[in-house]
Every structure is written in C-alpha cells, then in structure tokens.
Amino acid sequence: MPAEAEPATMTPEDELQLITRCQQGDTAAFNDLVTRYRQRAFAMIYNMVRNEQDAWDLTQDGFLKAWKSISRFRGQSSFFTWLYRILTNITIDWLRKKQIESGAELDDTVGVKVAPGAVTAPHAELAPASSLSDKEIRARIDEAIAKLSPEHRTVITLREIEGLEYQEIADATGASLGTVMSRLFYARKKLQALLKDVYANL
C-alpha cells in the first residue's frame, strides 16, 4: 500500500481501542480514526473519480456512513478493509448515478474492445505522446480512466495503486475472486491500449 501520513504511534491495539470507543458514541475517538485514514480514503476515491472536489465530498460521505455503521463492525477484517468497502460502494454508486444522469455509456465494450483471452492489448488510435508534461499525462490518465466502468476503475485502483491482494479487493467490492481477476484482465488491457504511447515514452 502507498505510504501515507499516518500517526506512527498507533498500534493495532490502539486502533481497536479507538473503534470500541467509537462504538460507544465517542466522536473524539472517531476523529482520531478519520485523521489516520482520511488521506488514504481520499486518494483511493480520487483515483476512481479523478476530481478533487468530488473525491473530497465522497470521502466525507464515506466517513459519515462509517460512523453510522461502526456499531456493526465486528473486527473480522481490518478497519481499513471494512472502510474500503464502504468507500468503494459509495463511489461506485456515485459513478453509476453520474453515468445515468449524463446519459454516457461506460460499459466496457465502449472505446476499446478486448477479445477474451487476448494476450496483447488492442491498439487504440493515438498520437505519439513524446515530451508530455505532467499535466498532460494526468489529463490522459483521467481521460482513460473515464472510459472504464465503475467496476473496472475499482479493481485497477485497488490493485495497481493501492496494492491490494485479489482477496482484499474481493472483500472490498463484494465480488468473487474470479470476477476480480477477470475484471483486472480487461481493465488492464483497456488502459494499456489507451495509455501505451504515454508510458512507452516516459
């Protein structure tokens, strides 16, 4: 997982104690948990929605939902895995809603078609991307991610950026292990096709 600014002094026991206090309604304890995880939560959502303000608002919504549901947290997974699930659900719902409102099609056959079982990525019509600025590269990534379905954005973000294992992604998304691996296959192929000129010229 990416390194984030987290209080280094917090042990798993400290965290468990905080969660117990949260379950008793202690908002100060929840405040500490939020401080610990807000940057990771924001980053995860940002990587899916590619917009700072939307990511900020959705992170707020995610923590608010976590606060309302924390009495149901049983400690069977880590707190952040549990939080991941809330955050991914909220973000996927938001992306779907936005997709419906805009009338845009975000299904995975749009733009680049990936043949089942294809080893190589399909070629998209792209201009050579030599000497792109950071801003231009970010814009290209935003554009490519926008062409993925919410589910594909989720697996790519959780695997490639957050570094989660397949099972952790399955736990966070509620999908089966096979579905996670299959989605990852197609999401990667699509992004390879859309961004090959970018990463090949770096």
Added chain:
Amino acid sequence: MQTFEERYTAWIDGRLTGDELAAFERELESAGRDAAEADRHDVQMLGNLLRQHAAPPMPRADAFNAELLERMRREEEPATAPILPNEEPAPAGYFSRTKLAWAAAIALLLALAAIQIPRGDHLTSANIAPPPIGDLQPELGEIVNATTDDPGISVTPIRSEQDGITVLWLDGLDYLPASYQLQ
C-alpha cells in the same frame, strides 16, 4: 477451473506457482510466450504510470474533520433533541384544527382579494339581491367587479340583512397564490 483471463492475471502478477505455473507457461508457448512477456512488462509500466500520477494530497485536510464532525452532529440532532420536562406536547388534533380554522379563514379572505367574480348569471343565490356596488365597502366593491375566465370558479354571495353581513362562498379554487397572503 479458472478461466484463461484469471490465470493470465495471476501469471502477470506472479501469483502462479508450482504445477499451476508450469502448466500455464506451457499453454503460453502455444499462444506466443514472447508476446505475453512483453505484455507483462507493459502492465508493469502501466502500473508505474498510474502510481506516479495517483492522487494529490487531500486539499483542505485541516478542515476535513471539522466539517465531518459538524455533519455527524447535524445528522444526530433530530434523534437526540431533548424534550423539556415541563413542555407538554400539544393535544392531538388541536394544532391541526387550529390550522384548519386559520387556513379556512385566510383562504376565504385571500380569495376575496384574489378571486375574479363571474358576472351575475353565476350567482346562484338569485333570491338574494346584492346591494348596489356603491353601497359596499371599497374592498367588496372591487371584488364583485372582478371577472374570471375560468368556468370552474364560482362565487355565491349570501347577504343577511338582519345581521348586516355578506358572505361570499367560493368554489373551484385549488390553491391561493402565495403573493395573495393576508398582510
């Protein structure tokens, strides 16, 4: 049995081991091992690109907690609003009856100000002759001179000489515009 896509993903990520790995690599020989190796390299470069251009630091991080705690407080407010011990709840029905009475009175008065009265042939109480307009108070004089294009709206003036009052009975108004609120 895993699909090709699932096994390929596991191979890309180095999650295949032992017999599974050997079997899959034999399978890859026929599909083009070199192409698969190049693809694995591509996926690594893609991952690097995404990580290098991942999320920026959270903006306004210092305001995040305060705003969240405020939202939490607002969300909990209705459920935990204290009830003062001396404060008795309004009797059931009392408030609604009062509201209804006021609504009826205001509706009538507002209607008087707003309604456009149809001409004399709409007056159903024909046996009660309305007083000459000049004898009415100015407000009523204005009302009875108004007209309406809506055939669904009617007004019935009922005059009681004994009590010295005139009641205008209105029918057909669904609502009164807010701009006609009683001052």
